[in-house]
Amino acid sequence: MRPHIDPQIYWIYWNGAGSFFICAVPLTSSILESAKVRLVINIIHKEPTRCLRVRGILSGVVALLAFATSSLATLVHHDAAFRPDHILRVTAQNYTAACTTRYSVLVNGTSPGPELRLKEGQVNWIRVYNDMKDENTTIHWHGLTAFTAPFSDGTPAASQWPIPAGHFFDYEVKPEIGSAGTYFYHSHVGFQAVSANGALIVDSHDRPYHYDAERTLLLSDFFNKTDKEIVDGLTSTNFTWSGETKALLVNGQSRQATNATGSCQLGSISVEPGLSYRLRFIGATALSFISLAIESHDVQIIEADGHYTKPLRTTFLQIGSGQRYSVLLTAKSEEELKKLNSRQFYIQLTTLERPESLTNFAVLNYSGGKKADLRTVPSRPPLPKAKIVEGWLDYELEPLQENKGFPTLEEVTRRIIIDVHQNVSDHTIWLQNGYDRVQSFPKSPYLVDIYTGKLDTEETYERAISRGNGFDNITRTFPANVGEVLEIVWQNQGTFTNGGLDVHPFHAHGRHVFDIGGGDGKYNETANEEKLKSAHPVLRDTSVLYRYHQKTKPLEPSGWRAWRIRVTDAGVWMYHCHILQHMVMGMQTVFMYGDRKDILAQSSPVDAGYLTYGGSAYGNTTHSPVVRHYFD
The missing domain is CATH 2.60.40.420 (Cupredoxins -  blue copper proteins)
Known part of the structure; x- marks a missing residue:
């Protein structure tokens, strides 16, 4: 069943004083012409957001052409017949990570939330429910452009009203051609992004590098204090710091040497001997600037922030909050594993430029051996202590294809x-x-x-x-x-x-x-x-x-x-x-x-439902939203 589309006609009104008004007006043919003109004039005065004012005849023609193009955006009732491509539900509840329970904002009940996979050039409707009782939320699609669907960037106070508690919002997301790469999504309200996040991967048919499989490693922080305690402390006249990161999580998993009890485990990345892998690293940390290296393995960087790069061999990565890198890793052969006498290697993560340096671990685990040990934390780090490298990759990393648009x-x-x-x-x-x-x-x-x-x-x-x-x-x-x-x-x-x-x-x-x-x-x-x-x-x-x-x-x-x-x-x-x-x-x-x-x-003109907090563009249990489709 096709969703209901509200018909809209764009009327041009010339006021005789040098200005055109182009207005989006739902009109029926049964209304007399004089009544239509009066209705348009009334809208100009009372609902100016539905009109574009243009001075001069030539400018009016240009604006009309632009309006004719943008008017392809249609107003659609997202009723029970509408099916979003992805659904994310944001909740707040007690959640255990790194052997510690904390009241956290989660996506679909976990942290990180589910991985989303989109395709270049394809429209995706992502419905975000705010199931919290008394907090606003949004979701930002970190790194993706959102200039055509202006309310889909997910930034409260900048590009949209936040999603009120008990409401949902349908985001229209269309990755551009050429944007295949590694991204992530996260809340953009307060401190929620510390746990309300998840991987977002944009795929394409073209793959400039060969690899047999891929793995995603989303890096995040853990704090003992709740989001509210942290925000209240940071904004109070009696300033209270959040405290330093208590654990570095890999795909939500971490275990400290001090965790004598508890069922938490080290994050684990499984690989097969002799195969090549694309490892996607996502810096979803709140505070930590991380240096990361893999025991006995070098890698080649092939992507940074959603853009392919020329291959660059390195023994380590420096990943700041918000950054993403893809690397190629060639897994050891069976012969090499025998010489090393191991099928399990540590991924060592260390925080940089903080008063207290924290080192945590994950595991690169080869199949074919005994079950991976994910509870033992090395008493001594297997790799040298990481040091900051200022200007890492500056003037060194190069695009895979020439960027013809670089401004001189x-x-x-x-x-x-x-x-x-x-x-x-x-x-x-x-x-x-x-x-x-x-x-x-x-x-x-x-x-x-x-x-x-x-x-x-x-x-x-x-x-x-x-x-x-x-x-x-x-x-x-x-x-x-x-x-x-x-x-x-x-x-x-x-x-x-x-x-x-x-x-x-x-x-x-x-x-x-x-x-x-x-x-x-x-x-x-x-x-x-x-x-x-x-x-x-x-x-x-x-x-x-x-x-x-x-x-x-x-x-x-x-x-x-x-x-x-x-x-x-x-x-x-x-x-x-x-x-x-x-x-x-x-x-x-x-x-x-x-x-x-x-x-x-x-x-194009925007329906009033986007312009008020909790307006008709935001659905809830009593009504479905009326949504502008920008890519129809």
């Missing part, structure tokens, strides 16, 4: 430098260009305010440009026009009080960026251009801003990371440190690409 320095229209440092006043916060961002600001999502006309995109852009640093301190956004080429520099600074520094894995929503490297001190354009002459920047969505020193003078530059991006798609996108504690403490900012006209032309 001559094409850059603006450089935006974002100074980041910690500040202590009445409470401890992280600032970007002097401002923090918390989920209570703004009061409604930026994208909603753009649709309803509450946020003037042109005024926002003018204020940002007049300030000289590209930042509008009123809306706390970095606006840019479609067609601009931005160079974004994240500049680490010493803490305002004592000059302390930290490491930050920065994540870009919306579109991947060209990572043009990083270094110590203050960004130097001339010196970096020399390095880029012999390098081939890769597209990333998460890259690490290193500190290079533990401490420097207050507000003294110490470490930078630079990106370049062509602004081709309108939308509202979060750019933030992916450490959950830092996000809660304000280390988030918003980039607003395109003006209101660009956003409306790209996505």
Whole structure:
């Protein structure tokens, strides 16, 4: 049975004063023409979000063509006949991991949640139920572009209202052609992502590398405190740190040497002798920056953040929160295993750049021997203690195919430098260009305010440009026009009080960026251009801003990371440190690409059900949602 589609006709109204209004109006042929005109005029005044205002006849024709294209998006009633491709149910309950029980937010009753597999170019409807009693939630599809379905990025206060308790939301997700790779999904509310996460794999018919099988290793943290205790402590005037990571989990499994009792086990990855494997590593940690190595095995990196790379042999990986890598591993032959006198090898994971270093283990287990021992934790690590390598892979990792769209320095229209440092006043916060961002600001999502006309995109852009640093301190956004080429520099600074520094894995929503490297001190354009002459920047969505020193003078530059991006798609996108504690403490900012006209032309008028908290686009037990289909 086909879902019900609400018919909509796009009417053009000329007000005689230089402006066209193109409005989405459900009309029947039985209404008189004069009544239709009065209805359109009434909508212009009372429901402006259903209309696009365009000045001038030529602009009106261009906007009409854009509207005609975008009007292919249809409004669909997701009633009992609708069948989502995937269903995720978010709950909160006691859950045991690493031999410890903690009240956690889970997806389909587990952490991590079920692995989702999507295909390039194929539309997927993913229904997310919020089965919690008193908390909001969302799901963000980390690393996937979402510029065409604007409410599917899963970022509360930026691109959508969160899903209220007892409601569900249908996300429309279509991986682009060429995006085959490793991703993950997670909640974007508070500290929920520490446990509410899961692997997301995008497949394609083309496979540039041969391997016999693949394995996914999702890395996450475990904390004894609950999400609420952590958030309350981080945001209180009586600042209380979350505490350090208590366990590193591999696919939800971990066992400490101190676990004398309990049924918890080490994570286990099974392989067959002589076969080749693609190992997909997902950095779903809340805090930990992990160095990882496999006993007696080297690997070749072939993918970073959803993009294939030229093969690069390495003995270890450094994985920050939000980063993903695929590597090729050739399993030992039976003859090699006999020489090594083992069929079980430890995967050693160590936290970097933290006051307390933690080393945990998982197991690479070869079949054909006795049952794997998943309870014994080595008393002495089999591999040397890991040390930080600043700038790991910078200027070294190369795309498998040439990135023809890489912007040169001559094409850059603006450089935006974002100074980041910690500040202590009445409470401890992280600032970007002097401002923090918390989920209570703004009061409604930026994208909603753009649709309803509450946020003037042109005024926002003018204020940002007049300030000289590209930042509008009123809306706390970095606006840019479609067609601009931005160079974004994240500049680490010493803490305002004592000059302390930290490491930050920065994540870009919306579109991947060209990572043009990083270094110590203050960004130097001339010196970096020399390095880029012999390098081939890769597209990333998460890259690490290193500190290079533990401490420097207050507000003294110490470490930078630079990106370049062509602004081709309108939308509202979060750019933030992916450490959950830092996000809660304000280390988030918003980039607003395109003006209101660009956003409306790209996505068509939006039903009011998306523009109110718990609106008709959000279903519950009493009603099914009315949903915009952008890819029909």
